[in-house]
Amino acid sequence: MRYRLGAALLGLVLVAAPLLAQQEARLDGRVDAATRARLTVVLDSAHAAGLPADPLVNKALEGASKGATGDRIVAAVRRLAADMTRARTALGAASTAELVAGAAAIHGGADPALLNRLRTQRPGASLEVALAVLTDLMARGVPADTATRAVVALVGTRARDAELVAFRRNVEEDIALGAPAAAATVVRLPASAMIVFAQPGVIGSSPSLHQAAAPRRP
Amino acid sequence: MRVRCAGARLAVALGVASILAAPALCAQTYLGVDVSGATVHYDGFLSSGALSVSPSLLLVGSGGTLAAQATLLRFQSGHTSVQGVLAGATYLRLGDRLLAELSGEGGSSSYRSFSPFVHGMAQFRLHLLTSRSTGVWAAGEGGEVRYQDVRRGLWTSSAGGWMRVRPALLSAAVSHADVGDTTYTDVQGNLLIERGPLQLTGDAGVRAWSVGAGRGVYGEVGATWWMTDHLALTASGGRYPADPLRGTIAGRYVALGVRIGRRIPSPLGARATHAGSSDVPLDPPAPTTRTAVAEGGTGEAIGTGMAPAVAHFDVNEAPERGDRMQLLHVVAPAARAVEVMGDFTEWRPVALTATGGGAWEVALPIAPGIHRVNIRVNGGAWVAPPGLAVASDDFGGVVGLLPIGNGP
Numbered sequence: 001m002r003y004r005l006g007a008a009l010l011g012l013v014l015v016a017a018p019l020l021a022q023q024e025a026r027l028d029g030r031v032d033a034a035t036r037a038r039l040t041v042v043l044d045s046a047h048a049a050g051l052p053a054d055p056l057v058n059k060a061l062e063g064a065s066k067g068a069t070g071d072r073i074v075a076a077v078r079r080l081a082a083d084m085t086r087a088r089t090a091l092g093a094a095s096t097a098e099l100v101a102g103a104a105a106i107h108g109g110a111d112p113a114l115l116n117r118l119r120t121q122r123p124g125a126s127l128e129v130a131l132a133v134l135t136d137l138m139a140r141g142v143p144a145d146t147a148t149r150a151v152v153a154l155v156g157t158r159a160r161d162a163e164l165v166a167f168r169r170n171v172e173e174d175i176a177l178g179a180p181a182a183a184a185t186v187v188r189l190p191a192s193a194m195i196v197f198a199q200p201g202v203i204g205s206s207p208s209l210h211q212a213a214a215p216r217r218p
Numbered sequence: 219m220r221v222r223c224a225g226a227r228l229a230v231a232l233g234v235a236s237i238l239a240a241p242a243l244c245a246q247t248y249l250g251v252d253v254s255g256a257t258v259h260y261d262g263f264l265s266s267g268a269l270s271v272s273p274s275l276l277l278v279g280s281g282g283t284l285a286a287q288a289t290l291l292r293f294q295s296g297h298t299s300v301q302g303v304l305a306g307a308t309y310l311r312l313g314d315r316l317l318a319e320l321s322g323e324g325g326s327s328s329y330r331s332f333s334p335f336v337h338g339m340a341q342f343r344l345h346l347l348t349s350r351s352t353g354v355w356a357a358g359e360g361g362e363v364r365y366q367d368v369r370r371g372l373w374t375s376s377a378g379g380w381m382r383v384r385p386a387l388l389s390a391a392v393s394h395a396d397v398g399d400t401t402y403t404d405v406q407g408n409l410l411i412e413r414g415p416l417q418l419t420g421d422a423g424v425r426a427w428s429v430g431a432g433r434g435v436y437g438e439v440g441a442t443w444w445m446t447d448h449l450a451l452t453a454s455g456g457r458y459p460a461d462p463l464r465g466t467i468a469g470r471y472v473a474l475g476v477r478i479g480r481r482i483p484s485p486l487g488a489r490a491t492h493a494g495s496s497d498v499p500l501d502p503p504a505p506t507t508r509t510a511v512a513e514g515g516t517g518e519a520i521g522t523g524m525a526p527a528v529a530h531f532d533v534n535e536a537p538e539r540g541d542r543m544q545l546l547h548v549v550a551p552a553a554r555a556v557e558v559m560g561d562f563t564e565w566r567p568v569a570l571t572a573t574g575g576g577a578w579e580v581a582l583p584i585a586p587g588i589h590r591v592n593i594r595v596n597g598g599a600w601v602a603p604p605g606l607a608v609a610s611d612d613f614g615g616v617v618g619l620l621p622i623g624n625g626p
Contacts, residue, residue, distance in 0.1 A: 059612070061565035062590065066600060076612035097587055104588075108609070115313065115471040132588040136619055139607035165621075172607075 018160030020044070023053035028062055035070030039077060046081045051088070052096040055103075056080055083107050090115040091127065101131035108135055121155045129161040130154075133168045140172065141181035142215055150185050248276040254452065260458075260469040261432075267294040272471065283307050300325040301463075301549045306375020317345040323361075329467050335465030336364045339372060354379040363397060365465060370398030372463055386411045402428035406457070415444040424461050432460050442477065450477040450514060490575040528556070528593055529576075531603035533620065535579050544584045544622060548603070551576030560602075560620065561590035567594075586623025593618075 004048050004199055024043055027036055039060055059080050062074035076103060087102030088094055090112035094102065101116055130151055137147035154164055167188055174184035231274030250497055252272040259265035272289040284306040303325030310318045322343045339361025347353045359374040366512065378391030387410040394403045396431035407424030422437035455472035513567040530549035537543065548556050556578040557567040563582065570578035590611070592600035599615070602608045606618030 058561045058565065058590075061619075062561070062611065063613050065559060065567070065610070066592075066613045066615060072613060079612065101588065104609070111426040128587070132619075132621065135588070135609070136607040136621075139609045139619060 020047050020053055022218055023057045027060060027064075030064045031073065035073055038070070038074045040079050042074065042081060046084075049081075049085065051081060051084050052099065052176050054096060054200060055084070055100045085117065086112050091114075091119050094167075095126065095128070097128045097133060098126065101128050101135060104135040105131050105138070105148075108138035108152060110138065110148045111144070111209060114148045117152055118155055121152070126161075127155075129164055133164045136168055137181070140175055142171070143182050143187045146182045146185055150189055153189060219579055248274075248480050250274050250477055252452065252475055252477050254473045254475020256471050256473035256475075258471040260467050262467070268292065270475070274479075298343070299327070301325065314527040317347070319345065325464060328459045329609045333366045337464055338362055339373075339463065339480045340600040343376075352379070352381045355480050361463075363463065365466065372397040374463070385413050393462065400428075400430035400462045402431040402462070417444075417452075425457070433451065434459070436468075444481055448478060448480060451475075452477050470487075507536075527555075528595060528601075529602055529604055531593065532561050533584075533622065539581045540583065542583045543581050543583060545579055546570065548578040548593065549576055550578060550595050553578065555596055557597075558591060558593050559600070560589050560617075562589050562591075584620075584622050589620045589622060590617040 019075065020043065022129055023175060025038060027039060043056055046056055047053055056077050059077050060073050060187050063076055068076070083103035083106050083180070084099045087099050090106075092103050105115065115131070118130055122130070134147055135153045137143055137150070142150075150167075151164070154167060169187045171181070171184045174188065175181050234268070234321060242318060251274070252270070254270045254272075256268045256270060257265055258268050268293045270289060270569040272287065274287040275285065277284045284304075286302075286304045288302040291301075293299070301614070304319065305324060305325075307319055307321035310320075312318055319342070320484065321343070322338075323341075324338040326334050326336045327515050339359055341359040343355055343357035345355045347444070354377070357362060357375070358378040359376075361372045363370050363372055374393060374395040376391055376393035380387065380389035388408070390405075390407045392403070392405045395401065404423055405426055405428050408421040410494055411418040419440040420438070422435070424435050425431065425433045427433070436457045436459045438454065438458060440452070440454035443451045452475045453473070454472075457467065457470045460468040461465065528548055528550045530547075532547050533544050534547070535543075536545040539545070546558055548558075553576070556570040556572075557569060557596065558580065559565050559567045562584045568580055568582065570580040571579050586604070590609075591603060592611075592615075593603045594600045602616045602618035603620075606620055608616045609619055611617045
């Protein structure tokens with residue numbers, strides 16, 4: 001039994017090691033030797049922790065192409081690895097795309113606990129689009145709390161990826177038309193859009209719903 | 219009469235159901251409390267000073283909204299009035315422009331040891347959005363009120379319209395109500411203006427016709443000044459009519475107070491700022507190329523010696539050019555060279571080909587997903603293509619987030 005387990009682990013190492021080497025080879029000629037050596041350490045650590053190397057190498061290549069210093073490149077790759085670790089902790093088993101999207105969301109300010117809630121709402125299904133929508137909303141200026149709660153609410157109502165995409169597009173349109181990002185997000189939530197219409201004296205159901213928005217009469 | 223009463227009770231039941239069903243999932247919670255001092259003069263009574271404490275809760279979920287509010291009034295005489303109300307609403311889209319709303323409200327008020335006034339009602343409302351900034355609606359409402367063990371059915375019908383003209387929201391409505399033997403018709407107009415931390419409200423109306431509910435003109439004004447994200451000064455005053463639906467009598471008042479709690483998003487979509495905050499752009503600026511990107515994604519270079527701006531950027535599938543091929547299309551009228559790079563180019567610059575008229579394009583294999591991309595003109599700084607969400611790149615600049623395929 002022990003031999004089988006050992007053989008399996010050895011097999012995994014033999015398969016994975018060339019993959020890591022392949023990823024590291026993408027750095028050839030793109031960064032100086034000292035930076036390459038430091039990146040190798042980071043990539044090896046990430047690999048040992050079970051993180052995919054591809055996004056980390058991408059980050060290094062991005063920095064190299066933009067003329068960033070070695071220190072800055074290594075710091076950016078380390079930060080991404082840390083964010084991916086947090087994303088994995090929040091999401092549990094996740095694809096590379098989910099980890100990258102989750103890391104971006106966390107980097108943008110999303111609460112990892114709410115990412116975990118997304119996973120529990122959609123067990124076994126991909127969260128890549130949901131996380132990408134979340135990241136996109138935050139990048140457009142929606143406060144992290146508002147964006148995260150909006151996406152959690154949508155996913156919680158079993159919204160499909162296409163609906164999430166439509167939601168993001170609607171918010172984008174409203175922002176382009178001049179609406180502040182947070183208000184556009186709240187307004188575009190399927191039913192909560194009515195918070196706009198349901199103001200006192202407008203077309204809302206009950207003045208009581210929105211009296212908090214106006215000074216209280218005694 | 220029995221049918222009418224049964225109908226009223228059915229309406230109350232529907233109202234309770236919509237209250238319970240409203241917050242299927244809470245997405246936003248607004249908890250606040252208003253504390254104010256006021257002078258109030260109810261019709262038929264002497265004027266009195268009053269201290270008001272009013273906590274409120276608003277839940278905005280994907281299934282609807284739910285609001286709860288209580289008001290405790292302590293009068294100069296030492297007597298106390300307590301009011302409480304719970305209201306919920308659920309919505310159903312019937313099309314791009316048509317929306318159905320079912321809402322319910324229940325509440326109670328009491329003063330000293332008098333019998334409390336209790337009300338419950340349900341409303342069905344149909345909204346028609348005639349444009350992005352105008353709409354009309356029509357509604358019917360049924361329910362029941364109870365006072366001193368006497369129950370009375372209530373029925374109302376109303377219609378109105380609204381218009382957003384930033385920074386103002388204008389609306390008008392006409393409503394008719396029957397509450398037992400009391401019947402009345404109101405015509406009312408409302409105005410909401412919002413400028414940064416300041417919210418101004420005003421309404422004016424006339425009770426044009428009435429049996430048992432008084433007649434006359436009324437109007438109120440109010441102002442809320444948000445000093446921080448969670449603290450505002452409030453001032454309001456005016457005259458309001460008797461409300462037989464909720465058991466309040468007509469009166470005049472002036473109130474000054476504070477509101478503690480998160481600001482509720484404005485129906486105007488105005489920027490939620492407070493007095494101390496700056497109105498800064500939401501997107502981080504491009505690192506060096508000053509680009510004025512106007513609404514719709516057009517833009518132009520500012521000043522001399524700067525790289526020409528990218529006026530337009532889009533990506534479309536190009537299956538005729540191969541599997542997963544995407545055609546990147548850029549409009550940069552004054553450009554001599556346009557390059558793009560991203561995670562799909564191994565972060566190596568790829569030159570676009572001029573196709574005439576300031577247009578540039580290149581076909582690249584890009585897998586579905588969210589990609590990070592930059593663009594530059596004439597060898598200038600790498601910037602995010604116009605129209606994309608922008609994120610920090612960790613290297614002192616920005617990248618655009620490019621959705622491909624099933625991505626957003």
